Structures are given as C-alpha cells and as structure tokens.
Amino acid sequence: MDYSAMKTYAVVLSLFVVVSAVNEKEQQFSNHLKCNLESKPSEGEILPTTDWIDIKDECVNLARKQIRMEFEAALAYFQLGAYFSQYDTNRPGFAKFFFDASTEERSHAIKVFDYLLMRGQLTTYHPDPQLHTLLMGTSTNKSTELSKLSEALKKKEVKGGLDALNMALKYEVAVTRSIKRMIKACENEEVLSESDKLSLEKDEARVAPNDYHMVDWLITDLLDEQLRGQRELAGRISTLYKMKEGYGVIADFLYDKKLLEELNSKAA
Template sequence: MNFIYGFLLVFGVAYVAPGVQSTCHIPDAKIDTPWVDMVRSCTDELKDQVKMEIGASMTYLAMGAYFARDSVSRPGFSKLFMHAADEEREHAIKLIEYMLMRGDVTQDFQNLLPAPLTAPKMNWFNGAQALKDALAKEVEVTTNIRKVISNCETPPNAAKNDYHLVDYLTADFLDEQYRGQRDLAGKYTTLQKMVSSYGPIGEFLFDKKLLNGEL
C-alpha cells in the first residue's frame, strides 16, 4: 500500500494537465564571490582569444572540406586540416573551462562566438597556398596569445598580476603554438621542394605522405 501511495505521489507531481505549459527554472545560487579575482581587462582579452580559436577552427574546417571535394581529391590535406580544426576547437573549450574554473565567464555564451561565424575563405589555388595561409593563421593566434600574456602579467591601472593564467597560457598554449608553426613551415618547405623537383605530381605525392602519416 505504501508503494501505491508513493507512486501516486510521484505521478501527481510529474503530471501536468493538458494545455498547461510546464516550466522549470533553477535560479542561480547566491554565494560570496571574493574568490573570483580575474582582472576585467584580462577576462575580456581571454574571451577574445576564445573567439579567435573558434575562428581558426572554422578556417581549418573550410580547408578540410575544400580538399575533400571530389573535384579536388586531396585526402591527405583534408585530414591535416580537419585535425587542425579539432585542435583549435579544443583550445577554445580549454579556455572556457579555465574561465569557469576561475568563476569568471560570460553569462551569455553567445558572446563567446565570433560574429558572423563564417570562414573568411572557401577556396585555395593549391596545397602550398593553404599551408601558407594556415601558417599565417597560427602566427596570428600566437601573437594574440602573447598579447594576452603581456596584458595579464602587467594589467593596466596598476591591477594585480594574474600569474596563474600567464603560466597556464605560456606552458600549455605557447609551446604547442610554436611547435605547430614549425611543423607547418617544414611541411610548406617540403611541398615546395617536391613540386620544384616533380612538377604537379609533387603535390599528389606530398598528399599521399600526409594521408599515410609520413610527414
């Protein structure tokens, strides 16, 4: 009998009469926030970096899709750029998770997305041009990370230094950026040499090496 009463109680709570709209809103808890200590200017710059990482991901996604076209058919290049798109998206997620850890992230998630959310380019003349554009994009991202580091280490208006964020960006992001730039520069040089030696077939051979993980 107790089971029946319990079932009826649960059913009564869960049941909503037809035509009645049910809404459930959990209000934010009111807690003390002295632990939220990121400087506003530093937070804003970090949010801009999130937008840049998402924008870079869109650029690489466009590259990957272009080289996957049946009329282009460069699966190695497509694989390279699709992987790069995943990495940039992961970087954006890591930065968002960091801000959440520090208790300082925008209430409106839409503000963390670049507007409009589009790729600036959809076609490339050849693989060398795409690698050159990718290297330029990485340099742009690296330069902005260094700017965030500089401004968070010595914030304006004599605000306190954010050594934790500076260390996080320097150790986790800059090292990967520099390695990525060197990798792209090396791939670009190798491709140029192969095209110079073998002509148009050089890009085909380079693509096969990319696909097989030999570069």
C-alpha cells in the first residue's frame, strides 16, 4: 500500500471512530431519557402512595371473572353469527345481529378492564396483572350456556332464528346474574357493629366496606344496558313466534329480511 492510500485509510478510520463515538453518545443520552416500564423501583425510590387503592379484593376477583364471561358471550354470539352466515343457512339479518352483539359484549369486557385499571388494579406491581390470566382456567362464575351452544351448533340442533334468540336470552340472563352478584359483593349490606362504627370514626385511614362508586358504575353503565338488551331479545322472540303462527316456515326468511333492513338503517 503506497503512502497516499495509507493516508486515505487513516482518515476514513478516524472518521469512523468519531462517528461511532457520537452515535454511542447519542444512544446513551436517548436511553437516559427513556422510561424503563419493565423495571421495578430500586430501594428508596419514591413512588405514589397506594393508599388510594381501596377496592375490595372480592370486587376485584368478581370483576376479573366478569371480563372472562363477557368474552365468552362475545364468542358465543360470534359462533351464532358464523352459523347464520353459512351458505346453506344464509340468514344475513340474523348474522349481522349476532356479529354486532359479539362486538358489544367485547366492548363490555373492555369497560370492566378499564375500570379495574382506573381503580389501580392489573398494574405492574399487582401480584397477577397479566390479561391472559383473565381468560384462562375455570371460573366459579362461568355459565354452561357457551358449551351448550357449541354442542348445539355442532349437532346442528339450532333450527332457526327462534332457537338462536332463545339461546341468546338465556346467556344474557346468566351475564346479568353475574353482574348482580358483583353489585351485591361490592355493596356489602352487612350491618356494622358499634365498635366497628367507632373505629371508622376514629381512624381516618380506614374506609367503610361498601364500594359505592363501583356499585353506581355497575348499575348505570352495565346493568342498565344489560336489562335493556334482555327486553329487546324478549320482544324479538315474541314477534318471531307470532310470525311463525301466521306464516309458518317462511317466517324466518321474512323476519331475517326485516331485521337486516332495521340494522342497516340504524348503522346509516
């Protein structure tokens, strides 16, 4: 290698070292600015107090089970939507109705999830924060309607819209009962003893066992919508049943057509 080539090589090498050093410096500075969300606080590090997290464990456990149940309902309605979408069934009105119902149930699960996050649950420092744990295992709050529906679809026992609507109503009732159990647990109507009342008055850090906010949220946001949904299903069942008395086997076809028009007009 001649002198000029060696000189050029030396200049390129020095530039590479300088650029590498600058990039490393920038990377260090960038890392310094980043928040490491996965790291746990070191000893002595100041974190927000957890005194504001006063939700009862029983309410949390039931809410976590409710999330799983809402997803089960979403899956059940998705199965029914798929059933009515098949070419040999071909009921687009019922298919759209149940696909929309599936989306609604999934939104309910997300609502409960968001509420738990708002109350300080399912966070990094919670003993069991992962969402996937909400969807695994056997829940004591789990109904048998989903397994019955899967079996009925497998055996082609769902004869038409009337059977499907009746199945949906049974599932809604199961979900409603689950919400009411949650309300009961969070309301906690037990009568406090005089000593407990005095303790609450003296110790400002203690709170009454009633979770009024969660009860109010469950009633206004979930239960109200749930009861209205049950009423709607009951009305549809009644209408279709009466149509079958007058129109016989074509009642499903006529109701499906009307249902599709109704849903499309609402979406427009």
